[in-house]
Each structure stands twice: as structure tokens, then as C-alpha cells.
Amino acid sequence: MDSFMYQTVGHNVIHLIAQALELPLYRQPILGSAVATSRTYDLASSSNLGTQTDEVESMHTLLLRVKEMHPEVNAVSTGAILSDYQRTRVESVAIRLGLTPLSYLWQYPFLPPYAEASLLHDMNNIGQDSRIIKVASGALDESFLWKNVADNKTITRLQKSAERFGMGGDGSTIGEGGEYETLAIDGPPPLWKQSIIVDEADRAIVPGSAGTATIEIRRASVLPKQFPESDGSTPSVRQPPMLDDILQALQDDVLSHVSSTTEIETRVVSEGTDPISIPNFTSTHGNLTIYSTITAPGSNAVDQTRGIMTKILGDSPTYSSSIVYTLILLRNMEDFAAVNAVYGSFFDRPNPPSRVTVSCGNRLPHDTLVAISFLCADESLSASKQGLHVQSRSYWAPANIGPYSQAVSIPTHISSTESDTTSPRLVYIAGQIPLVPASMSLLPASASPTEQTILSLQHLWRIGTATHVSLWLGGVLFLSRTASPGSYIPAAAQAWKGIHSPLPAQAEPDMSDSDDVDIWDRRHGLGGQDKEISSTYRSTVKTDCVPPLFVAQVESLPRGADVEWSATGYASRDEHFGVEVDRECEVHHRVIAREAESVLAGWVAVSCVSEAARIWKSAGLETGRRYTVYTAVALPEEVLDLLRPTVVPCHSLWDACGKSLEAVIGYVA
Numbered sequence: 001m002d003s004f005m006y007q008t009v010g011h012n013v014i015h016l017i018a019q020a021l022e023l024p025l026y027r028q029p030i031l032g033s034a035v036a037t038s039r040t041y042d043l044a045s046s047s048n049l050g051t052q053t054d055e056v057e058s059m060h061t062l063l064l065r066v067k068e069m070h071p072e073v074n075a076v077s078t079g080a081i082l083s084d085y086q087r088t089r090v091e092s093v094a095i096r097l098g099l100t101p102l103s104y105l106w107q108y109p110f111l112p113p114y115a116e117a118s119l120l121h122d123m124n125n126i127g128q129d130s131r132i133i134k135v136a137s138g139a140l141d142e143s144f145l146w147k148n149v150a151d152n153k154t155i156t157r158l159q160k161s162a163e164r165f166g167m168g169g170d171g172s173t174i175g176e177g178g179e180y181e182t183l184a185i186d187g188p189p190p191l192w193k194q195s196i197i198v199d200e201a202d203r204a205i206v207p208g209s210a211g212t213a214t215i216e217i218r219r220a221s222v223l224p225k226q227f228p229e230s231d232g233s234t235p236s237v238r239q240p241p242m243l244d245d246i247l248q249a250l251q252d253d254v255l256s257h258v259s260s261t262t263e264i265e266t267r268v269v270s271e272g273t274d275p276i277s278i279p280n281f282t283s284t285h286g287n288l289t290i291y292s293t294i295t296a297p298g299s300n301a302v303d304q305t306r307g308i309m310t311k312i313l314g315d316s317p318t319y320s321s322s323i324v325y326t327l328i329l330l331r332n333m334e335d336f337a338a339v340n341a342v343y344g345s346f347f348d349r350p351n352p353p354s355r356v357t358v359s360c361g362n363r364l365p366h367d368t369l370v371a372i373s374f375l376c377a378d379e380s381l382s383a384s385k386q387g388l389h390v391q392s393r394s395y396w397a398p399a400n401i402g403p404y405s406q407a408v409s410i411p412t413h414i415s416s417t418e419s420d421t422t423s424p425r426l427v428y429i430a431g432q433i434p435l436v437p438a439s440m441s442l443l444p445a446s447a448s449p450t451e452q453t454i455l456s457l458q459h460l461w462r463i464g465t466a467t468h469v470s471l472w473l474g475g476v477l478f479l480s481r482t483a484s485p486g487s488y489i490p491a492a493a494q495a496w497k498g499i500h501s502p503l504p505a506q507a508e509p510d511m512s513d514s515d516d517v518d519i520w521d522r523r524h525g526l527g528g529q530d531k532e533i534s535s536t537y538r539s540t541v542k543t544d545c546v547p548p549l550f551v552a553q554v555e556s557l558p559r560g561a562d563v564e565w566s567a568t569g570y571a572s573r574d575e576h577f578g579v580e581v582d583r584e585c586e587v588h589h590r591v592i593a594r595e596a597e598s599v600l601a602g603w604v605a606v607s608c609v610s611e612a613a614r615i616w617k618s619a620g621l622e623t624g625r626r627y628t629v630y631t632a633v634a635l636p637e638e639v640l641d642l643l644r645p646t647v648v649p650c651h652s653l654w655d656a657c658g659k660s661l662e663a664v665i666g667y668v669a
Contacts, residue, residue, distance in 0.1 A: 004034040005055055005089060009134045009214050010183040013196065017184060019222050020194040026066050030058045040350040040389070041089040043096075060093045067097060075100040078392065081108050081119070082176045088350065091391040095401070103392030104438065107466075109174065111240040111395055114537040116173045117159060123150035126235040129186035129195075133215040137179035139165040139172070142205050142213045149175075149182050183217075186225075188235040194222040240395045242436065243458060244537065247499075251454040254494045258450055258487075275365045276634050276649035278329070283644050285626055286413070287381040291374040292646040293329065301335035301369040305342045308372050313346055320346050322382045323353040324408050325428035327373040327646065333359040333556040339370055344403035351387025355404035356431035356566050358478055361555030363649035373646045375428065375626075377410055384411050386425075388467055397459045398435040406430055407467045409571060426668070427467045427569035431478070432459040433561035442559055449487040452563050453477075453495055460565045461499065465540050469569030471577045472547045473591050473601035474666060476566045476630065479553045481651055483562040486658075489551050492563075493656040500546040544577040548589040548603045549656040550664045552630045552648065568668065570600055587655070588619045599669045605655050606663040612639045621667070631663040 001008035008030075018025035032053030036042055041056060067073055076094040080087035080103050087103055094101040109116040123130065130149050135141065139161040147154045155173075162172040172179050185196035202219040243251060278293040296307025313319050328343070330336060336357065347353075353375075364371065377385060389405040390397070400406055409427040434443045434452040437459075443452055464472070477492045479485060557564045575593045577600075582588040587605040592598065604619055606612055613636060627645035629635060632653050640647075643665070653661040 001030065003030075003055055004037060004085065006030055007134070007181050009181055010217060013183060013185075013198075013217055013220050016196050016220055016222050020186075020192055020196055022193050024070075026062060026069070028058065028062050028065070030055055032057065038350075039084050039088070040387070041085075041092045042350050043092060044349060056089045056093065059090070060096065063093060063097055063099070067099075073099070075102050077102040077104070079105055080392075081105045081174060082171045087390070087392060095391060100401075101392040101399075103390075103394045106390065106392060106394035107396040107462075108240070109171070109536050110538065112245055114245075114535040116171070116536055117155050119174055120150050120155045120158075121152075122238050124152065124155075126188045126237055127186070128184070128188065130182040130184045131215075132180045133183045133217075134181040134212065135179070136181075136210075136212045137165075137172070137177070138211050140179055142207070144180065145205055145213060145215050146203065149180070188237075189225060189227055192225060194224050197221050197223050239438075242395075243454065244462075246537070246539075247454055247458045247461070250495060250498045251450060253498065254450045254454070254491055255448065257494060258490055273362065273651075274634070276363050276631060276647065277365060277640075278368070278371055278647045278649065279640055281644040281646075283626075285624060287378045288324075288626070289376045289378070290626060290646070291376070292644070293371040293373050295365075295368050295371045298369070301330070301332070302338050302342055304368075304370045305339045305372070308370065309343065309346045312372075312374055319376075320352075321349050321385075322376045322378070323374055324377050324385065324410055325375040326353050326355045326404075327648070328355060328357040329364060329371045329373075329648065330357065330359045331361060331364045331369045333558065333560075335369060336558060340402060343372075347403040351385070351389050351405050351408060352403045353405065354387075354408045354428045354430040356564070357558055358431075358554045358564065358648075359556040360649045361481070361651075363555070363651065381410055385409070386467075388463065393438060393440060395438050397462045398432070398437050399440060400430065404430055406463045407569075409467055409569075412570075422573070424570065424572035424575070425468075427464070427469050427571055429460060429463055429467075429469075429567060429569060431558075431564045431566050432456045432463070433558060433564045435459075435559070442561060448491075449484065449562070450491040450495070452561075453488060453491045456561075456563055456565050457492075457495055457499065460567060461539065461541070464567075464569050465538055467569065468540050468571040468573075470540055470542050470572055470575070471544075471570040471591070471600070472541065472567045473570055473668065474547045474567065474589070474603050475549045476664075476666075477549065477551045478557060478564040478566060479551060480556045480560075480562050481553060482556075483553070485551065485553060485652070485654060488563060489654055489656070489658050492551060493549060493658075496549045496656065497546050500541070500543055502543045540571075542577065544594075545579045545591075547579060547591055550603070550605070550630070550661075551654045551656070552650045552664070553652040554648075554650055568601075582619065601666070601668050603667075604665040605659075605661050606665060607659075607661055609633050609635060609639075609662045612636060612663065612665075613642070616642060616665075621665075625667040625669060627665060627667045629663055629665050633662050635663070 032055045035052045035054040076099045078090040091101045108119050128150055131146050132144050132149055135144050158173045198217055198220045204216045206214050206216045280294055281292040283290050291312055294308050296304050298304035298307055386409045387405045388407045391399050391401050393399050407427055407429045409425040412424045412426055434455040479488055578592050578594050580590040589603045590599050591601040593600055627643040629645040630648045630650050632650050653664055
């Protein structure tokens, strides 16, 4: 069988793998075909095709049987490396069954040490023996069949073949494009108790159509492995470092700098304790509609959340697919789980909106336990919406289990002359806290403010790279009320500036051929037969400028984190950017595209809110833009009426230098 999801070549040996591992084996026929063939799996669209059954659902039936036989089973592991197609289908099945999806190979070539063949080398180092039993690429001929894919000579041959056919960097070396299939016949103890033996006389090469060829295995057996009596050690499996090399160097630099200076003074102009009004506004901007800080009556957060969602979505749950991004403000973070359950029940399709959630405590109006803002696209824009929703645990970035994506992007405009892949896009990214991706636990309490700031910033950066972000329109660092701003602000400011700075020549990875490379089009150069391919490290973010950064202290953050990064990205291949600062009206930062001489976004730092109306006029701010105001004091009605903003009540605010502010006005042009 050769389908979108399954390969059955070598299936007659699978029972021997179970024997070699001494694990139970469960099998069943694969029914149906690839009905839902989009990159992300949509069970609803598959179910709407009448009597046709998607082949993915055979996995659901099989795993349901496994759960019945083994109630202790709690996770499903997938070997997805770059394939969203495979990963999203396994995730769909696993999550519906209450199982945790594991994808620890996800984005593996783009983690340290940044080499496409790093996985194959790691397999070699622990003694994993996986034989190539099918080739399906013009770059690979029959001579590759039955070679150990983790053998150094085979790795070199795969790299040279990929380079010769111009496929280097697209995952072909590790077979991600279906270039070859493998069969595991041996591996490290104590996992492998026996080895699978296939004599040369018991296998034959079978040529196929269109340049394919397979190995036919006629007979195989297992042989008990011999374990050294004097050495009970097991091979050590390499785990990718938690930080990219550049982030690690940046963390070391920030740590050394912060530790050698006195904690900055963060004088607070205004630390609010009284409730702040959060008006409900609905405004339309071209193809977008914004519902700002929507509230609903109710005696508890669950009832209020249900009322808000019903108010926005009404009786049309399909409208939920038009929502690009949401901002959830809670009075008590303890309500988050209950709110999330209700909120999530309104999203049952792939790529739900990205989301930022914070608790504002008593800064929310009396009787308001939850307020939600929505950014919605019309039908024409929704058709071009793209999402990144990784629900598996991995070494890459935190999994988003539940109703929000890591990122959702939309074109900045609808154009008949530009395609979805070439037109600039706005990328709305979920808030990022310092979770360890592999375990989904927070960094330990002993972690320094710098370590927490850098790890959560890396999450933002990796997601931005995966979604081709070339510019951040600005950054907001949320701090919990228990976090020390004097420690976090300098760490965040130096990290933000440092990661936007050009790398020193000696530290810069080899990416001279392109400043902005698609994640699927990374280049790999092969310098010689025995040399590893060049670095696969990429950051699509350009270093034309350092966007503005502000720090907002709220009541608390998800999971009890001290810090959460929030930023909106701008994806455009060909533009260069800058930041203009107008200090006549307080401090107005304009983020611009230089060639077009157009303003993309802006930020106004307000020291005195009573002057906000004057500042708004002197800054030349226009009505009709999408405004968000982070504020530590009540806003004048005149400002609210002029801007019609989304309001985020805070306890305190600062700029990147530690200067205290009463409000920050952010907008997207």
C-alpha cells in the first residue's frame, strides 16, 4: 500500500519487531482512502463526505482497541520530522482518545547542531540499524536498497545524491519527501532484546514503476542479542540542547552583563489598584472586524465566557473559523481551566485562533470575571488564512494542546496580482511563557529572570521563523505581579536588542545565499565526501532595526509563569524596515517599510494619560486604525471615543529603559 498516510512495504516483518522488542502487537486492516487531503486534518470535512471513510480513522479504531486492552497507555509517539500531514493526523486521533501526542523528532534538522543528517548520525551513535527497503526518487537507485540508513557511508551517499539533484535541504536526506522507506531490524539494548536476521538469499529487489524499487523479504527470523556481562550501561541518546546556539550565547552575554550591574530602578509613575473601564467596541477595518473586550453577565467565569462566545458566534459555529486571534483577560487565573473548556468547545476545526491570556486582577471592572477580544476576517480573507498548530510534545517549542494555535497569519490585503505565498502577511502569535517543550513544565523556580526571558523569547522566535516572520511590529513583555521588574526589564531589553543585532562574523551561521529562506527551502551545501552539510540554522527575522519593546505588569500569567512574550509579526520577503522616533509627542515609534515609505505599526509611550488626547492629535494618529491601549490608569472618555481601542488594564508599565509610563498606545496601520 502506498497512500498519503501509510506505507506497507515490509509489513510482513512487523511481527518480528514486536518479538525483538518483547512488546505486544496490535494490527488491523486499513480501511478507506485519503478523503481529507489538506495539509492539516479536518475530521469534520472528512465526515461530511458521505459514505467515504478516511484511512486515518483506521488508526483511531486500532488505538481505541489498544486503550481497552491497556488502560495504562497514555501517549502516542510519531516519527514526524517535517510532515505536517502526518503529524496533524496522529494528533487528531490521539487527542480524541485522550492520549498525549509525542513528536520528539519534530523539526529535528533545525535544532542544534543544525544539520539535516543529524538524526541519522544520532541513530548511528546508539546502534540503530534501519534498512532502506524502498526507493522512490530519481536521486536514489537500487544500489541503496538494504543499506543501513544510519551508516556513515550511506549518509554521505544520500547527501551527495540530494545535492546532485538539487534537493539538499528539503528533508530528502532523511526521506521526508518519500524518497525512501526503511525497516528497523536492530537497535540499542535494552529496548532491543533480539535482532532481526534476513539472509541475502531471502530477499530480492523488485523494480517498480516510475523509477521505484523495493526489497521483497521472503523469510526472516530473530536472534537473541548478546549483552556484555560486565557492562550494564546503555547507549546514551543525545537530546538537543534546550537553547539554540545563538540564544545560548545571548543568554550568557545577558547574564554576565546583568550580574555585573545593579538592578535598574523601576520607579512607578502609577501603580493602579482601582478598576479600569474596558468599553465594548465593534469596528471594521477593511476585511477585518474587531470586537474589543467583549463581556457578558453571569455569576461565574464559565457563564460569562459562554455568554461572550454566544454573543459573538451566535448560532453559527462555522463563523469561528473566521477568528484569527483572541485576547482573554481574566480577573482570576484560577478560572483559566474552566474558561478554556467552554472557550474550546466553540472551536472544532483545524488551526483555531492564536491567543494571549493574562489575569488583570482587580483592574477589571467590578463583576467582570472575563473579557475577550476577537480579531475576525471576512470570507475573502479567511480563505487565505494560514495556521501553525503543533499539539505534540517535542524539543522544538511548547505544544498547544487545546483551542489555540501557535500562530495564525493573514494577508495584509487581498490582491489579484499577488498570490498567498508572495503577498505580505500579518502573523498573530500566541503568548509564550518559559515552558520546557519536551516536558511542558515551567523552568524551575531557581531559573533566573534572564533564563526565563530567553527561553520564552526563543519560543517566539522559532514560531516566527516557521511562519516566515521578517519583522516584529513591536514587543510586549507581560510580567506577573510577583516578578521583579528591576530584574526582568534589563534582561528583556538586552535580549530583545541582542537578538535583533547582526551576528558577529565568527558566530554567524552559513546563510550567505539568502536573508529570508522558507522553512521548506533551506539550503544545505556539501563541502566534500566526508564533511557534514552546512548549518541548517535559520532566522527569517531581519536585523534592519530593533522594534519597540514595552513591559506590562499584570496580576498573573498562565501556569503561574513570571513572564509572557506577546508580539505580532510581519512576513514579507523583499522589504527592509526601520523605526522612526518622534519625541515631540512623548515618544512615538513608527515601524516602517523603507521602500514603500509606509507605516506598518506604531507605538506611543504616554507618561501622563491626562495629556493623551493632545498626544494623539500631535502624533498624527488616525481614526480607523486598530488600536490597543495598555494602561495603568483610567483613560479619558475622549481618548476612548477617538481610538475605540482594545484596552488592557495593567498594574504598571515601562519602556525598555525602565522608564515608568501610565499608558502605551499600540496600533497596526
